[in-house]
Amino acid sequence: MTKIGYARVSTIDQDFELQQQRLRAEGCLIVRAEKVSGASRDGRTELATVIEFLREGDELVVTRLDRLGRDTRDVLNIVHECEQRGACLTILDPHVSTRGEMGHVILTVLGMVAQMERRFIKERQREGIERAKSAGRYTGGKLRVDYQKIRQLSASGIGVTAIAKEIGCSRMQVYRVLNAAGT
Template identity: 75%
Template sequence: MARIGYARVSTTDQNLETQINKLKAEGCEVVRSEKVSGASREGRSELATVLDFLRPGDELVVTRLDRLGRSTRDVLNLVHECEQKGAHVTVLDPHVTTRGEMGHLVITVLGMVAQMERRFIKERQREGIEKAKAKGVYQGAKQRIDRTAILDLYAKGIGAAAIAKEVCCSRMQAYRILNEIKASDRSR
C-alpha cells in the first residue's frame, strides 16, 4: 500500500512547495505535481500518471479537494476511478477520506463548494474587468504569441505550418492570428 501525493497550482507563477512539503510530511512516498488549471482534466498529465500508477490498497492524497478538481462531477469521477482500482482518496484540509460512507458525503459537498468557488472567482474576475474597462485601463490578457514575428514571417512568404514551428505555437493558432491580422487590415 502506497501513499501517493498529488499537488497542483493553476499558474506558473504560483508555488507548489507548500503542498509538496505537506504531502511528504504525511508520508507520501511519491509526490507528483503540475502547474495547470483544475477546471478540467485536460492537460493534467501528472494526474493521469498517478491514476495509472494506483494499485489496490493505495491512497491518493491531496492537500485540499480543489487541488484535485474544481468541478463536482470531475472530483466524483476521479474518486470513482480510484475506487475502481481498489484505492481511496484522502484530503488533508479538512481531513476526510473515502474509506467510509461519511467521507463520500463530505467529498461530494466539498466538490460542490469548490465548483461554487470557481464560479465566484470567475464572476469577480468579470466584474473587475468591467470596472477596468469603464475606467479605460483594461488592456486585456497578455499576448503569449509574438504576432509581429508571425506577420513578418508571413510577409516573407512563409506558410502557416512553418510559422507555427518557428514561433512555437500550433498551426491553428498561426492561422487564427493571420486571419485576425487580415480582418483588421480590411476594416481599416
C-alpha cells in the same frame, strides 16, 4: 499500501513547493505536480499518470480538494476511478478520506462548494474587468509565455518537451500555441 501525492497550481507564476512538502511530510513516497487549471481534467497529464499508477490498497493524497478539481463531476469521477483501482482518496485540509461512507458525502459537498467558489471567482473577475474597461484602465491579461519564441523554437526543429522546459510552461501550452499558429 503506497501513498501517492498530487499537487497542482493553476498558473506558471504560482508555486506548488509547499504542497509537495506537506505531501512528503504525510508520508507520500511519490509526489506528482503540475501547473494547469483545475476547471476540468483537460491537459492534466500528471493527474492521469497518478490515477493510472494507483494499485489495490494505495492512497491518493491531496492537500485540499480544490487542488484535485473545481468541478463536482470531475472530483466524483476521480474518486470513482480511484475506487475502481482499489485505492482511496485522502484530502488533508479538511481531513477527509473515502475509506468510510461519510467521506463520500463530505467529498460531494466539498466538491459542490469548490465548483461554486470557481463560479464566484469568475463572476468577480468579470465584474472587475467590466469596471476597468469602463474606466479605460483595462489592457487585457498579461502574456504569460512568449508565443513568438515558441514558434521560433519549433520551426528550428526543437521538440515540444524541450520547448516547454526552455520557456517554463507546460507541454499543453506549447501545443496550444503551435495549434493556434497552424504549425
